[in-house]
Amino acid sequence: xxxxxxxxxxxAQELRDGxxxxxxxxxxxxxSKFVPAGMNVYFQSENGLIGTGVPPAEGMHHPxxxxxxxxxxxxxxxxxxxxxxxxxxxxRGGHLDMTVLGALQVDAAGHLAxxxxxxxxxxxxxxxxxxxxxxxxxxxxMQHTAKGQPKIVKQCSLPLTSARVVDLVVTELAxxxxxxxxxxxxEIAPGVTVKQVxxxxxxxLEVSERVSTMAV
Amino acid sequence: MKTILLADAxxxxxxxxxxxxxxxxxxxxxxRLVAELVRQGRRNLTVIAxxxxxxxxxIGKLISAGAVKKTIASHIGLNPETxxxxxxxxxxxxxxxxxxxxxxxRAGGFGLGGVLTPTGxxxxxxxxxxxxxxxxxxxxxxxxxxxxxxLVDAFLADYIGNLYYAxxxxxxxxxxxxxxxxxxxxxxxxxxxxxxxxxxxxxxxxVVDYIIxxx
Numbered sequence: 001x002x003x004x005x006x007x008x009x010x011x012a013q014e015l016r017d018g019x020x021x022x023x024x025x026x027x028x029x030x031x032s033k034f035v036p037a038g039m040n041v042y043f044q045s046e047n048g049l050i051g052t053g054v055p056p057a058e059g060m061h062h063p064x065x066x067x068x069x070x071x072x073x074x075x076x077x078x079x080x081x082x083x084x085x086x087x088x089x090x091x092r093g094g095h096l097d098m099t100v101l102g103a104l105q106v107d108a109a110g111h112l113a114x115x116x117x118x119x120x121x122x123x124x125x126x127x128x129x130x131x132x133x134x135x136x137x138x139x140x141x142m143q144h145t146a147k148g149q150p151k152i153v154k155q156c157s158l159p160l161t162s163a164r165v166v167d168l169v170v171t172e173l174a175x176x177x178x179x180x181x182x183x184x185x186x187e188i189a190p191g192v193t194v195k196q197v198x199x200x201x202x203x204x205l206e207v208s209e210r211v212s213t214m215a216v
Numbered sequence: 217m218k219t220i221l222l223a224d225a226x227x228x229x230x231x232x233x234x235x236x237x238x239x240x241x242x243x244x245x246x247x248r249l250v251a252e253l254v255r256q257g258r259r260n261l262t263v264i265a266x267x268x269x270x271x272x273x274x275i276g277k278l279i280s281a282g283a284v285k286k287t288i289a290s291h292i293g294l295n296p297e298t299x300x301x302x303x304x305x306x307x308x309x310x311x312x313x314x315x316x317x318x319x320x321x322r323a324g325g326f327g328l329g330g331v332l333t334p335t336g337x338x339x340x341x342x343x344x345x346x347x348x349x350x351x352x353x354x355x356x357x358x359x360x361x362x363x364x365x366x367l368v369d370a371f372l373a374d375y376i377g378n379l380y381y382a383x384x385x386x387x388x389x390x391x392x393x394x395x396x397x398x399x400x401x402x403x404x405x406x407x408x409x410x411x412x413x414x415x416x417x418x419x420x421x422x423v424v425d426y427i428i429x430x431x
Contacts, residue, residue: 064385070241088315123293130315163338
């Protein structure tokens with residue numbers, strides 16, 4: 001199983017029936033592929049859609065029905081559309097149960113940096129700051145390291161996305177939570193050791209007494 | 217509401233104007249109007265929009281043509297030309313969180329001085345802004361935004377200017393239609409009064425100033 005699939009499958013286990021969920025671009029989008037059978041989850045696209053479905057068959061797309069990346073999507077039965085004020089009212093107003101986003105860095109306390117590298121890459125924060133500030137639960141989906149460098153660091157050197165800390169980080173190696181404001185190893189991927197996770201992590205990792213193996 | 221030819225609509229917008237343009241990655245952007253502004257060689261516009269789309273699409277056309285002096289947007293990541301011009305100092309870019317941007321525009325159109333939002337507290341977005349605590353929670357005071365013109369893309373416009381939008385092309389459009397001195401609408405379909413049922417009208421006719429006629 002590749003890294004992205006491990007991450008997406010594990011995050012899909014966080015879904016609950018009836019949840020309203022926003023998935024970011026990249027690995028987070030893959031989560032929708034692993035919704036447990038029989039479970040109804042509402043996916044929001046912040047450009048103004050609840051009920052986002054998989055891209056339609058080739059040649060069947062509608063130019064005015066896209067996801068937040070501008071890519072064609074379908075709308076599931078029961079879908080609804082709305083303007084951007086409503087969309088971010090849902091996000092900030094406590095109506096969004098969970099957001100799944102990518103990250104550049106997460107620090108030992110759970111702060112997230114995912115929107116710019118000063119002087120290098122300044123795409124803009126888009127909806128990320130509102131999502132991290134407003135969603136009931138914030139889950140980070142990312143590879144554990146980037147070009148061999150740890151992404152879970154002592155302190156973020158990049159500009160933060162929000163003062164609010166994330167709830168869960170899921171990588172291809174581990175699941176990490178932040179109880180009491182401290183990065184804590186909760187689960188390890190099959191075949192991975194605690195030592196390996198520690199070596200790939202810059203932040204001090206508490207190790208939960210009940211570290212289990214990710215069920216992926 | 218008046219009908220207007222495309223070229224005349226674009227000619228109303230002078231160099232240096234502040235313009236809100238609907239759309240999200242080009243979806244729901246009045247494409248003909250944007251192209252006409254480029255054709256007429258408009259310069260020094262301040263563009264308030266969610267994003268600068270992609271090169272060759274929607275607001276991307278204005279960026280490529282050098283028509284924009286400043287943009288207030290939430291995302292420019294899919295348009296490398298915007299980033300290039302920004303880094304070269306040819307284009308001023310004010311990045312605003314998307315939910316804050318739409319609320320600032322809404323405030324501008326709804327007669328409010330601004331809004332209080334928790335988004336951006338403790339980040340670089342807070343710089344230069346007033347932090348206000350209410351019931352123990354910190355918020356940033358974000359001021360209202362208005363424009364000289366709003367360029368709105370609608371799916372249906374009836375003969376008197378009631379508007380209806382389609383799918384994800386609604387996005388910033390109905391909010392911007394409230395927040396500018398002059399509201400110009402490009403509609404995919406112009407339909408008789410009554411085709412849009414009262415319950416389905418999203419933007420009421422009295423806020424619309426001009427509808428661009430077909431050819």
